[in-house]
Amino acid sequence: MKIDSQLQKIxxxxxxxxxxxxxxxxxxxxMHKSPFHGFSAEFAEHKVYNxxxxxxxxxxxxxxxxxxxxxxxxxxxxxxxxHLIIDNSSSMHYPALKEGQPFYENKIGFxxxxxxxxxxxxxxxxxxxxxxxxSDNYEYYAPEKGSGRHHRMLIDKLEGVLATPKSxxxxxxxxxxxxxxxxxHRRSMIILFTDMFQxxxxxxxxxxxxxxxxxxxxxxxxxxxxxxxxxxxxxxNAPRKFIDLESGEEVNLFAENVKQEYEKQVAAYFKKVAxxxxxxxxxxxxxxxxxxxxxIMTIYLVEKQKFx
Numbered sequence: 001m002k003i004d005s006q007l008q009k010i011x012x013x014x015x016x017x018x019x020x021x022x023x024x025x026x027x028x029x030x031m032h033k034s035p036f037h038g039f040s041a042e043f044a045e046h047k048v049y050n051x052x053x054x055x056x057x058x059x060x061x062x063x064x065x066x067x068x069x070x071x072x073x074x075x076x077x078x079x080x081x082x083h084l085i086i087d088n089s090s091s092m093h094y095p096a097l098k099e100g101q102p103f104y105e106n107k108i109g110f111x112x113x114x115x116x117x118x119x120x121x122x123x124x125x126x127x128x129x130x131x132x133x134x135s136d137n138y139e140y141y142a143p144e145k146g147s148g149r150h151h152r153m154l155i156d157k158l159e160g161v162l163a164t165p166k167s168x169x170x171x172x173x174x175x176x177x178x179x180x181x182x183x184x185h186r187r188s189m190i191i192l193f194t195d196m197f198q199x200x201x202x203x204x205x206x207x208x209x210x211x212x213x214x215x216x217x218x219x220x221x222x223x224x225x226x227x228x229x230x231x232x233x234x235x236x237n238a239p240r241k242f243i244d245l246e247s248g249e250e251v252n253l254f255a256e257n258v259k260q261e262y263e264k265q266v267a268a269y270f271k272k273v274a275x276x277x278x279x280x281x282x283x284x285x286x287x288x289x290x291x292x293x294x295x296i297m298t299i300y301l302v303e304k305q306k307f308x
Contacts, residue, residue, distance in 0.1 A: 016162070017155045020116035024124070027297050048305045080127040080304060081144040081186055084115045087194035088161060089135040089171035094195075095226050103162055107224045110289040111193035112158045114222070114296045118191065121297060123151055130188075133161065134176040141180075144188065173198045177208035189218040189307055191300070195230075196223055196273060206276045213280055218307040220283040220299065223273065227288035231266060 049058055049069035057071040086092075092108040103109035115131070122129045123146075130144035131154050140157055142150070173194060184190065190212050198205045212219045225231055237256040270286065277284035285299055 016113065016116050016159050017120075017152075020113065020120045023113075023117050023293050024120045024297070027294055079146075080122070080125070080307070081130075081188040082118070082122055082127060083130040083132065083144060083180070083184065083188050083190050084118065085132045085134070085177075085180060085190065085192040085194075086111050086115060086161070087135070087171060087173060087192075088133050088139060089173075089197070091171065091195055091197040092224070095229065105289050107195055107226065107289055109162060110287075111222075111224055112161055114193060114287075114293060115191075116155060116158055117293050117296060118300055119151060119154060121300065122146075123148075129154065131157065132176070132180050133157070134172065134180075136172055138176050138179060141183065143183075144186075171198050174204045174208045177205075178211055181208070181211040181214060184212075184215065184217060187216055189220070189304065191220045191222065193222045193224055195225060202272070206280070209277070209282055210280045213282065218283075218303060219280075220285065220303055221277060222296065222299075223270075223284065223286045225286065225288055227290065231263075231270075231288075 049071045053071060059070050062068075062070050086108075088108060092111065093106060095106050097103065097106055097109075104113040119129050126146060128144040128146040129151070131140065131142045132138070133140040142154060142157070171194075173196075177192075180190075192212075196205075209219070209221065274284050274286075283299070283303055285295075287295060
């Protein structure tokens with residue numbers, strides 16, 4: 001399935017909803033080649049059979065075609081509640097896009113389109129979705145609902161994020177994750193898109209992530225990065241000025257002089273985040289802005305099956 005080529009073909013469309021719909025359509029049509037074989041035809045009507053469940057609802061005809069056990073899922077079983085959280089701080093607007101470059105090739109654009117893609121999946125499966133957006137303030141909150149009008153409202157908000165240039169704004173991830181956790185009164189799947197650039201004490205950030213787990217919520221953390229420059233620090237060795245997008249602090253240096261130490265410290269930080277998430281039973285997924293959205297959708301479907 002060539003999702004990347006699909007993106008190139010439809011990137012001229014300005015509608016975020018249309019773009020997300022086309023990506024999901026391509027993903028579903030390719031499911032027969034994936035571990036989700038059988039979902040493409042009965043996408044909203046079946047779930048993976050778990051040992052110990054009643055065998056009365058097993059779809060034996062689908063088993064004959066796919067050699068996999070699926071249970072028929074009735075409408076009252078489809079009411080998943082999912083809350084999407086987007087970090088809209090200044091660092092998420094990196095890298096700066098060149099003229100004509102697709103909006104989803106920086107961190108905020110990638111996160112917005114990934115959220116729209118997940119919203120499309122949720123809509124197809126008649127599930128409820130909510131949205132929170134934060135930076136140095138709690139910019140937006142909408143509770144989980146499943147109506148078409150609600151979906152359209154969230155899409156409009158996401159398009160607004162793309163249209164609004166961002167001045168230097170420091171992330172207040174810790175404070176707002178605690179606030180969001182306090183708003184979640186019913187068991188939900190919580191999906192967070194952030195680059196994890198949080199000044200201050202890492203332990204406070206991890207405490208906020210743990211707070212999201214209260215009331216047995218399922219939490220998925222997509223750690224969004226530009227792999228080439230933020231993980232690999234791939235710059236030429238000309239003198240460069242590096243600017244902190246949130247504080248405005250500047251430093252002049254030759255990238256080659258710090259590349260080895262930079263990569264060492266970043267790798268250590270990523271491992272610390274991954275280990276902490278494992279400890280708290282949070283699904284941790286590093287994603288680069290140049291990766292396929294197929295990874296986002298596959299992780300969502302796998303975690304939804306576990307959550308159900």
